[in-house]
Amino acid sequence: MQVSGFGNVNQIGALAQQNQLDNLVSVSIRGWTNATQQDLLNFISRKTRISVRNSVVQGDTIVGYVTPQEADQLVKFSGYRFAGNSLKIHKAAGGNTNPNTNDTITVLRNVLLRRYNVQTRMLDLGNLFNDPELVQRGMAPKNVNTQSKMFPAMMKVASKEPSMVVESINLSDNNLRDVNGVTTLAQTFPHLKNLCIANNSISRFHSLEVWKNKFKELRELLMMNNPITSDRLYRTEMLRIFPKLVILDNVVVRDEQKLLSIYSLPVQQTQFFFEDNGLASSSTDFITNFLNLWDSNRMQLMGLYTPQSQFSLSVDSSVPAATVPNAQTTPTFGHYLPFSRNISKISSDKTIQERLRIGPEAIYEVFGSLPMTKHFLQEQPDAYSVQAWTFPQVQGFVITLHGHFDETAKPEIDKSKTSQGSSASRGRRYNHGFTSTPNIKLSQKSFDRTMVLVPSPNGSVIIASDSLTIRPFCDSAWSKPPSPPHLQAQSVQHQPQMNVPLSQTPPNTSSIPGQIPGVLGSTPLQFSPEVQAKLSPVQLELLQKLHLETKLNAEYTYMLAEQSLWNYDNAIQGFRNSANNLPREAFI
Amino acid sequence: MSVDFSSLAQQFTEFYYNQFDSDRTQLGNLYREQSMLTFETTQLQGAKDIVEKLVSLPFQKVAHRITTLDAQPASPNGDVLVMITGDLLIDEEQNPQRFSQVFHLMPEGSSYYVYNDIFRLNYSA
Numbered sequence: 001m002q003v004s005g006f007g008n009v010n011q012i013g014a015l016a017q018q019n020q021l022d023n024l025v026s027v028s029i030r031g032w033t034n035a036t037q038q039d040l041l042n043f044i045s046r047k048t049r050i051s052v053r054n055s056v057v058q059g060d061t062i063v064g065y066v067t068p069q070e071a072d073q074l075v076k077f078s079g080y081r082f083a084g085n086s087l088k089i090h091k092a093a094g095g096n097t098n099p100n101t102n103d104t105i106t107v108l109r110n111v112l113l114r115r116y117n118v119q120t121r122m123l124d125l126g127n128l129f130n131d132p133e134l135v136q137r138g139m140a141p142k143n144v145n146t147q148s149k150m151f152p153a154m155m156k157v158a159s160k161e162p163s164m165v166v167e168s169i170n171l172s173d174n175n176l177r178d179v180n181g182v183t184t185l186a187q188t189f190p191h192l193k194n195l196c197i198a199n200n201s202i203s204r205f206h207s208l209e210v211w212k213n214k215f216k217e218l219r220e221l222l223m224m225n226n227p228i229t230s231d232r233l234y235r236t237e238m239l240r241i242f243p244k245l246v247i248l249d250n251v252v253v254r255d256e257q258k259l260l261s262i263y264s265l266p267v268q269q270t271q272f273f274f275e276d277n278g279l280a281s282s283s284t285d286f287i288t289n290f291l292n293l294w295d296s297n298r299m300q301l302m303g304l305y306t307p308q309s310q311f312s313l314s315v316d317s318s319v320p321a322a323t324v325p326n327a328q329t330t331p332t333f334g335h336y337l338p339f340s341r342n343i344s345k346i347s348s349d350k351t352i353q354e355r356l357r358i359g360p361e362a363i364y365e366v367f368g369s370l371p372m373t374k375h376f377l378q379e380q381p382d383a384y385s386v387q388a389w390t391f392p393q394v395q396g397f398v399i400t401l402h403g404h405f406d407e408t409a410k411p412e413i414d415k416s417k418t419s420q421g422s423s424a425s426r427g428r429r430y431n432h433g434f435t436s437t438p439n440i441k442l443s444q445k446s447f448d449r450t451m452v453l454v455p456s457p458n459g460s461v462i463i464a465s466d467s468l469t470i471r472p473f474c475d476s477a478w479s480k481p482p483s484p485p486h487l488q489a490q491s492v493q494h495q496p497q498m499n500v501p502l503s504q505t506p507p508n509t510s511s512i513p514g515q516i517p518g519v520l521g522s523t524p525l526q527f528s529p530e531v532q533a534k535l536s537p538v539q540l541e542l543l544q545k546l547h548l549e550t551k552l553n554a555e556y557t558y559m560l561a562e563q564s565l566w567n568y569d570n571a572i573q574g575f576r577n578s579a580n581n582l583p584r585e586a587f588i
Numbered sequence: 589m590s591v592d593f594s595s596l597a598q599q600f601t602e603f604y605y606n607q608f609d610s611d612r613t614q615l616g617n618l619y620r621e622q623s624m625l626t627f628e629t630t631q632l633q634g635a636k637d638i639v640e641k642l643v644s645l646p647f648q649k650v651a652h653r654i655t656t657l658d659a660q661p662a663s664p665n666g667d668v669l670v671m672i673t674g675d676l677l678i679d680e681e682q683n684p685q686r687f688s689q690v691f692h693l694m695p696e697g698s699s700y701y702v703y704n705d706i707f708r709l710n711y712s713a
Contacts (some may be wrong), residue, residue: 312660
């Protein structure tokens, strides 16, 4: 079985020692590109008896290593004709002749590039702290395990080197007792697949803990010749620290197929799901308006709730697993807990019944008692996820929304005042075991919300049922695929009026049974799959709206949207200004 | 008439996830021909297709651990919406995945069936 991305560890160590003995300096050679790297090296060797070691190609330059004496000799060779060109040979900056040059970055870069193999995508940092160039420059710390700035600096240089695509790293023979000195490796190479830290002195699991869940794609780890490997818990602990580790010291420790299927579960994630196209536009409209008002003036939302409308809130206070990116690990829920109706935690039937709020007044008691918020639907549309499906029995539809918000200020309703009133005050009723909210820290939260929307007699909608789950903040409701087309969502300038989206009812659709007027009625614009793939749901929605408003065909709608930088108001203004000059075929 | 929808929700979720975790091939009884499953990118209709999808999921051992459960009547007709968040523990992996699921339960005689089932991962590892 082909398990390793590494060469022979011992051989690498020997090579590094050789370099050290030789006390090499680097030279750069240009003007060779009419021939191959090997041709050049042979040519130089023939003409000068100098063999350039460990050479790498960097664009039109070959960088290699020779002794300082050889370097002086080679520089004189500069200008020599080779393969129809004249060679240009320089000692690399930071070479021996100029000991005062403090070009640390150049040295680190040289060391990195010399130790990087583009074919195997391996960065060989074995015996790094004895690297002749680093030693010569006084940059190799005597004791690797003390605070060293060299390695973090080198990682910083590496992160700015786009030509280096690193899958494997060798850190063997560095006399490491822990990884503190090299911990930044995880920040620079989070996608590392193979790591070798063999032939070091690591003896405690604790010293690897800083890397827990940092290398999320690490598949293979070599740790031979470290005291830690003889520990009884060695295998288990490595599996815990490196969640996707498959091969440990040349032994298969996880079933890779199974691992892959688990982490690809259930299937690819999707940001939006709409039962049909019509629902997409009306539900995103609705949510945008709803959240705008939720952030600015919750009282204005109360028109959406009838005396039969219900609302309840649940708090999921469990702390996210360590693998979850940027998760909030010390969440506080003081403002929410007094209202939490989590049936799996609360056993009192009376409490469960009381915490289902019915009618606008009772619902607003809760809305007003929750912290003021800011959602980021416009700024970060990717961080939100929406599903919507029809509910024909009540001619309505159901929306689920997932995302996050910032708590920006304390709640509108000051509970401590409310509960100071008479014992019969309404505040008491929901303030079980709850006196005041002196210093509850405001923070980010994530949430899930499910709403049942039904048509109201005036053509707008009513929220029949509304259920909100608040949970600790985690990165985003929806994780992006590797390289999605990124498009700005500045387009939709919604006015905070709830009646807007669903009251634009095309009269001809209301007769279709089981449909909400305006929701399913529009004929969607058709774009070619390539264009469609480039458009974000918000852009598609904008196009549909423009199309409905202007009756322009797909091509012209798209041009209008693009010219107005995906801003609806600008687009409509632009359309009005130029409508008379548009050709007939611009319209449907 | 007042349906005790919160105990209904509790009984239902307990039954559903126990059945799912022990033998998910038997979940068909809970769905009908008009039932819908929305599972991330896919949507399926009918008990047979839904169960086929659930059975085809790429794991053998799974355990659902509920962290929140909430329920509301969905309409005056006695149907109930059940909202759940929880952890999904797959095979022997230690790091759970978080999920949220909404069930729309419809009354049928003296019991209920799943009219709509919307599953999604809140985030993955």
